[in-house]
Amino acid sequence: MIRVQGLHKRFGDTRVLEGVDHMQKAGEVAVLIGPSGCGKSTFLRCLNQLEQADAGTVEIDGLVVGARADRKTRTELRRRTGMVFQQFHLFPHLTVLGNVIEAPVHVGGMSRADATALAMELLAKVGLGDRAGFHPAQLSGGQQQRVAIARALAMRPRVLLFDEPTSSLDPQLRGEVLTVLRDLAAEGRTMLLVTHEMGLARDIADQVLFFDAGKVAESGPPEQVFGNPAHPRTREFLRGTHS
Secondary structure, three states, rough: EEEEEEEEEEEOOOOEEEEEEEOOOOEEEEEEEEEOOHHHHHHHHHHHEEEEEOEEEEEOOOOOOOOOOOHHHHHHHHHHHHEEOOEEEEEEOOHHHHHHHHHHHHHHOHHHHHHHHHHHHHHHHOOOOOOOOOOHHHHHHHHHHHHHHHHHHHHHEEEEEEEOOOOOOOHHHHHHHHHHHHHHHOOOOOOOOOOOOOHHHHHOOOOOOOOEEEEEEEEEHHHHHHHEEEEEHHHHHHHHHHO
16 A cells, blocks of 8 residues: 655755655554654655655555656645644634535535535544534644544545644543544554554554654564564663653
8 A cells, every 4th residue: 555665855954864665555554653853744744745755756555656756646646645733724714514524525526415424424433423513613622633533534545644643632632532543543544653652552553663863763563663672772762751
């Protein structure tokens, strides 16, 4: 489902990604961990073409995008991914329902009736079927993030990308979102997740990637990366998360 080869990205003189490779099968969950500023979020943004890599290729579901890909190809790749950010980025003037149907109707060409039926199904999935007529300001942070997840699902993406989806939430609200993430993983969704929630990573990851200084320093199943990390930087990072 996902094949990344030799991904490089720099901002000015700062090298953010230095030759990242990654392969992932359909239905697998990959969790990206590592210190702040190590390239995890930039890697996700390159996958869905919010950032263009300087070199390397991204392939999702057979569509290959290189550093010099045209806009049409990059747009098609973006449509195959759904992204949920740390901040919710909901449209404040639209209701919850309006937020979820916006892209399927205006980007995907779906009829409003079909989009509404799909949106109500997705809102029920994330536990917000009774909040369709509310506006974002009337919701808690956890509820807003669950709307953002429903919105990402509404475009029926092949791959779901999550960039620290719980980091701006307090512990009680975080639990609501973690439950939804566990449910999506159990459904067999192909997901990449940047998170500092090590318990979640242990629970749902098929593979864990430890990023350090723009590279994947170590990768493997969670029991290996967490239980017996091979790289000294991985061991140092995980010790810090327990302190």
